[in-house]
Amino acid sequence: MPLLRVHLDSDPATARRVLHLHREGGVHHESREAAREQVWRQGRTPAGDPVFVGITNGRRNVQLLYDVEVYSDTGP
Structure with a gap:
């Protein structure tokens, strides 16, 4: 199944906690759950739980990164 990389905006304190x-x-x-909702908003159907893969290195604009397996027969 294909993976969809999801980027969630965050603040540095929350990113460190995650x-x-x-x-x-x-x-x-x-x-x-926010990662799962973003997948749905993109018109895809999650095939499993989002997997946390890391954070970006930004000082102010930090993002949480999740990989989500999606069904290949859904979405754009």
Whole structure:
């Protein structure tokens, strides 16, 4: 199944918290659900849970990065 990379705008404090949770084996449920909603808004159907893959290096404009498997027969 294809992967869709999702970029979510965030602030540096939240990005650090999400990264820390991920490293400790946890999940930031709010950002994961936001990634899932963004996939739906793009007209695709998620095939699984969003997987956190990292954050961007921006000082002010930080983004959370998620990969989401999507069904290939949906979307544009």
